[in-house]
Amino acid sequence: MEEFKYKEKKLESIKCNICDGVDFETIENKSVNNLDVQTVICKKCSLIFINPRMSAKDYDEYYMRFYRKDRSEIKQKIIEKNNLEKNFENARRFGKGIISYMGEFVKDGLTIDVGSSTGGILYGMRECRPNLKLLGIEPSTDESNYANKKGVETVRGLFEDVKLDLKEKATNILCVQSLNHLLDPKKFLLWAHDTLQDDGHVFLAVKNWRHQVRRAGSLHLGVQIDHVYMFTPETLKLLCEVAGFQVVYMDVDEGKNREDIKIQKNNGLNTHHVRIVAKRLNSSLKSDFKKSLYLKTRMELFPLFVKFVYIFKYSHRFAFLRKMLHI
Numbered sequence: 001m002e003e004f005k006y007k008e009k010k011l012e013s014i015k016c017n018i019c020d021g022v023d024f025e026t027i028e029n030k031s032v033n034n035l036d037v038q039t040v041i042c043k044k045c046s047l048i049f050i051n052p053r054m055s056a057k058d059y060d061e062y063y064m065r066f067y068r069k070d071r072s073e074i075k076q077k078i079i080e081k082n083n084l085e086k087n088f089e090n091a092r093r094f095g096k097g098i099i100s101y102m103g104e105f106v107k108d109g110l111t112i113d114v115g116s117s118t119g120g121i122l123y124g125m126r127e128c129r130p131n132l133k134l135l136g137i138e139p140s141t142d143e144s145n146y147a148n149k150k151g152v153e154t155v156r157g158l159f160e161d162v163k164l165d166l167k168e169k170a171t172n173i174l175c176v177q178s179l180n181h182l183l184d185p186k187k188f189l190l191w192a193h194d195t196l197q198d199d200g201h202v203f204l205a206v207k208n209w210r211h212q213v214r215r216a217g218s219l220h221l222g223v224q225i226d227h228v229y230m231f232t233p234e235t236l237k238l239l240c241e242v243a244g245f246q247v248v249y250m251d252v253d254e255g256k257n258r259e260d261i262k263i264q265k266n267n268g269l270n271t272h273h274v275r276i277v278a279k280r281l282n283s284s285l286k287s288d289f290k291k292s293l294y295l296k297t298r299m300e301l302f303p304l305f306v307k308f309v310y311i312f313k314y315s316h317r318f319a320f321l322r323k324m325l326h327i
């Protein structure tokens, strides 16, 4: 199979997706598969992202032709997305987990999942809440066909492109493990704001990059070109606020003990994530970009500090040390 020639792609510089700022600091120059990928942090709001990055056209090409191969090389296994049934069942458990943990915010009515894959999340949610009307939006033909066969109405395409003839406003909109792949995550939240009814909620589950790199022990191990944005709980909250949402629920896996993580996993939720429920407001909250957040995030991602946390908290090799010190 032909290689994806990242080095030959023309990269473009972008401004910050949260605050429109242009003052950044580079925190890493390599990706997990050793490409020259520059990761920056915004000095105003602390958003971390790849910059400069490939154009939308090159990302399209990457997803269409190379994405699965590249990811399977990283993971050293064939990704589970190839197994539609397994994907559906895992997502179904996740959907039930959303009701167990965030059910108080899920109101009857139109429930849209953006990047809905095989429709399992919506299916699992409706098993617990029969009055939910389901609609998936999914670019993959195989996955959207599978969802429709399972009785989860799914439109094929990207949320920006599909024409939805909605008879009503949505009560719930979900975006699970897709937000950091989007080239413009704020655009998604603004779209959700337009599509939701007044008191509707958006449900997000996103990888916490700080947690990810600490578990891995090095920043470059958390950089991959398909994760265009790398959120922390704080920046995810800021993104919601600038788009006109108020965060009413936030669950962060970082800092939880093994027992809690195990219970959560048994209930279908993933680990190393941030889960947020945010309520639609009629006006956006006044954004408060604190210099202290930037300094704190910068320090937490200082390579030596990341390594230190890795050794004392996550590394299997140093488990004996933790045992000795009772930590």
Ligand SMILES: [Zn+2]
Residues within 6 Å of the ligand: 016, 017, 018, 019, 020, 021, 042, 043, 044, 045, 046, 047
């Ligand atoms: Zn910013």
